[in-house]
Amino acid sequence: MDAVVIIVGGGPVGLSLSLGLARYGARSIVLERNAEPAPESRAVVIWPRTQEIFRDWGIYDAVRARSRLVDELIVVNARNERTLLALDWHVVDDVVENPGALIIPQSETERVLRELVRANGSCELRTGVTVTGLRQDSEFVDVTYTDGTSEATVRGTYVAGCDGAHGVVRGLIGLSLQGMTYDTRAVLSDELLDEDFDDDVSVRARFDKPNVRGAFKFGDRTWRVIAAVRSDGNDEELLSEDAHRERLRDLFGDRKTTTLWRSVFKIHKRHAQRFVVGRVALAGDAAHVNSPAGGQGMNAGIQDAANLAWKIAYALRGTGDGARLIETFDVERREMVTDTIERYTDRLTRVGIGFSPRAKQLVIRAVSRAVRGRGMQRKTCRALGMLSGRYTKSPIIDATHPLAGRRIDDLRVEDGRRINEIRKGEPMLVVVGDYALDLPHIALRAPPKRWHVKAPVVLIVRPDGCVAWVITKPTRGKIEAAWNTAFCGTKEL
Numbered sequence: 001m002d003a004v005v006i007i008v009g010g011g012p013v014g015l016s017l018s019l020g021l022a023r024y025g026a027r028s029i030v031l032e033r034n035a036e037p038a039p040e041s042r043a044v045v046i047w048p049r050t051q052e053i054f055r056d057w058g059i060y061d062a063v064r065a066r067s068r069l070v071d072e073l074i075v076v077n078a079r080n081e082r083t084l085l086a087l088d089w090h091v092v093d094d095v096v097e098n099p100g101a102l103i104i105p106q107s108e109t110e111r112v113l114r115e116l117v118r119a120n121g122s123c124e125l126r127t128g129v130t131v132t133g134l135r136q137d138s139e140f141v142d143v144t145y146t147d148g149t150s151e152a153t154v155r156g157t158y159v160a161g162c163d164g165a166h167g168v169v170r171g172l173i174g175l176s177l178q179g180m181t182y183d184t185r186a187v188l189s190d191e192l193l194d195e196d197f198d199d200d201v202s203v204r205a206r207f208d209k210p211n212v213r214g215a216f217k218f219g220d221r222t223w224r225v226i227a228a229v230r231s232d233g234n235d236e237e238l239l240s241e242d243a244h245r246e247r248l249r250d251l252f253g254d255r256k257t258t259t260l261w262r263s264v265f266k267i268h269k270r271h272a273q274r275f276v277v278g279r280v281a282l283a284g285d286a287a288h289v290n291s292p293a294g295g296q297g298m299n300a301g302i303q304d305a306a307n308l309a310w311k312i313a314y315a316l317r318g319t320g321d322g323a324r325l326i327e328t329f330d331v332e333r334r335e336m337v338t339d340t341i342e343r344y345t346d347r348l349t350r351v352g353i354g355f356s357p358r359a360k361q362l363v364i365r366a367v368s369r370a371v372r373g374r375g376m377q378r379k380t381c382r383a384l385g386m387l388s389g390r391y392t393k394s395p396i397i398d399a400t401h402p403l404a405g406r407r408i409d410d411l412r413v414e415d416g417r418r419i420n421e422i423r424k425g426e427p428m429l430v431v432v433g434d435y436a437l438d439l440p441h442i443a444l445r446a447p448p449k450r451w452h453v454k455a456p457v458v459l460i461v462r463p464d465g466c467v468a469w470v471i472t473k474p475t476r477g478k479i480e481a482a483w484n485t486a487f488c489g490t491k492e493l
């Protein structure tokens with residue numbers, strides 16, 4: 001039987017995983033309950049790190065064609081129109097190909113991804129089917145699903161549970177989402193303004209109220225509004241049309257708005273105890289849910305897919321220790337979720353809902369002053385763009401060097417091309433400085449200071465763009481040994 005991966009859930013993460021697997025030569029079947037993508041806009045931003053992944057997989061142009069690239073983030077105080085924050089994404093020009101945020105509603109992202117999946121010979125999308133069970137042994141996983149009238153079973157070598165926060169796969173492998181739920185909820189709505197503001201402002205916010213409220217522009221006259229409401233308040237009052245209109249007035253003044261959709265959400269900080277059990281992995285909301293502050297949920301899920309796709313594809317080749325390679329998905333992504341994503345979104349959430357209006361304004365003032373400096377602009381863009389974060393606990397990464405475990409800066413090499421443009425999602429050796437190597441590699445004359453490397457060194461860059469190893473005083477033997485560890489023997493040098 002052909003090795004195949006069964007993906008439960010065709011949301012943005014499941015569809016991305018299918019395309020990522022195809023990029024590395026693996027076949028997959030996506031089982032999705034809904035015939036069409038959900039119509040709500042939900043995640044409206046694709047950050048630079050996710051764009052980079054789409055580039056590696058050759059699907060960036062299709063997504064880019066349906067979105068708007070915003071290279072400046074301007075936040076104003078909606079009370080007095082004063083600029084609180086102005087971020088110029090071009091400060092990270094030297095390390096990313098796409099300095100900016102792609103603005104595209106999630107419904108549209110899913111539509112493009114569905115089209116790409118349907119056009120790819122290695123992917124199959126079955127819609128209108130609901131997964132109800134799975135059973136795994138040491139070789140295969142059998143997944144049971146129903147189309148409403150009859151039941152069927154499909155067999156895969158691996159299964160990925162990408163079925164969202166309320167999915168079934170997590171429970172079927174004995175796990176749950178653990179963590180906490182904030183005692184403040186969020187009212188989210190999409191608003192169409194009769195007349196838009198005549199400026200380039202992307203975010204309008206109010207920090208002078210006990211509960212923060214903000215609006216993010218994501219389309220022509222279209223704004224996503226998010227407002228915190230305390231759980232202990234009177235629901236009827238807090239969620240009434242009058243209260244909603246008052247929040248909108250705070251953000252848009254007297255401008256008329258039409259509410260396209262509105263909903264109230266609990267805000268969580270939760271993740272599964274493990275992301276891998278045997279031949280089954282969890283990715284996206286099925287594995288972790290966090291606050292919408294910072295807009296990282298969908299992006300984090302697609303980044304899970306980028307970590308998992310090449311590992312499953314390499315494991316399917318049957319050489320080396322594929323099981324160990326897939327186990328590292330659990331170690332790496334759980335660390336990224338707990339130490340970077342949860343920490344970052346939690347900090348933003350606590351400022352928004354926990355601080356008094358006065359404390360909030362002091363923080364905002366301090367941040368807005370600090371971000372005027374280029375160094376802080378870069379740091380903020382890197383955090384927001386999901387370009388920072390590091391794997392330090394993985395057995396296939398040599399975390400003794402501060403550069404290892406991080407995404408490689410997408411620097412320009414001597415011929416003017418960028419590292420990722422040459423790599424195109426393949427693993428690669430990067431030789432920094434003067435070292436003669438008779439293996440395919442990218443040569444970089446001098447390292448940037450922040451890399452803390454003393455040339456000559458050789459870097460091993462994985463398919464997902466992560467630096468696995470920094471080999472100082474390189475020799476052929478050292479490179480071979482490190483490569484073997486980084487890929488658990490599944491990929492020849």
Ligand SMILES: Cc1cc2nc3c(=O)[nH]c(=O)nc-3n(C[C@H](O)[C@H](O)[C@H](O)COP(=O)(O)OP(=O)(O)OC[C@H]3O[C@@H](n4cnc5c(N)ncnc54)[C@H](O)[C@@H]3O)c2cc1C
Nearest residue numbers: 009011012013033042043131163164284285295296297298
């Ligand atoms: C209102 C709102 C606003 C948000 N804003 C942002 C934002 O600004 N930025 C951001 O990055 N994230 C945001 N998010 C989070 C983002 O939407 C999620 O992180 C993202 O949808 C996760 O993708 P996923 O593919 O993991 O799960 P989902 O999108 O939940 O997809 C899961 C899929 O699995 C299918 N499925 C479920 N069970 C089964 C089954 N048994 N059988 C078959 N199929 C099944 C579902 O139909 C669904 O299509 C927001 C979320 C909400 C609700």
